[in-house]
Amino acid sequence: MSSSSPRRGGGNHNEEEGERRGERPRFFDAKAKALCWAKAEVVPGRHPERWRKDPAGNVVCKRFWNCHGCLCYEYDHIIPFSKGGESTAENCQILQTRVNRFKSDKKWVDKAELEGFSCDIKFTDKELDIIEMAVYGDVIRPGNQCRCRTVAEMLGQVKSKNPLAACELPYKETS
Structure with missing residues (x-):
């Protein structure tokens, strides 16, 4: 494998290598993720380090990051990366995984449309x-x-x- 070939399964290695070459990072770093979680809506009566709401009003659990259940979530680029959005805390939101998958690379999606993508289960x-x-x-x-x-x-x-x-x-x- 040449030094310019991408490595598989390296996690942040490719991202760090890309930044050294002047490329935009594709993924949010730990600081951006922490700020993104902190700015998400708090679930009343629940511990804010464990539970938050996404912009569609879905409750998500911090331990369920990057999975596919109704309490799972992903970090989403508000302005999609493919449309020039940066991987910064200002351009980050948590979205229930299902909502994020349906939103895909759409630039502006209103709350009603996001709600329509949500899981039907409310806990x-x-x-x-x-x-x-x-x-x-x-x-x-x-x-x-x-x-x-x-x-x-x-x-x-x-x-x-x-x-x-x-x-x-x-x-x-x-x-």
């Missing part, structure tokens, strides 16, 4: 709590924080010294 607070417990091992909501109980704790073999209360998930049905 309840209880469902988001269960997902958060499964993904993070605890649930952090303002005024309602809890942790996952250990198996030994559930079997009554040990009493936790953790002052944070154990979550009651799944929720007990009230009659």
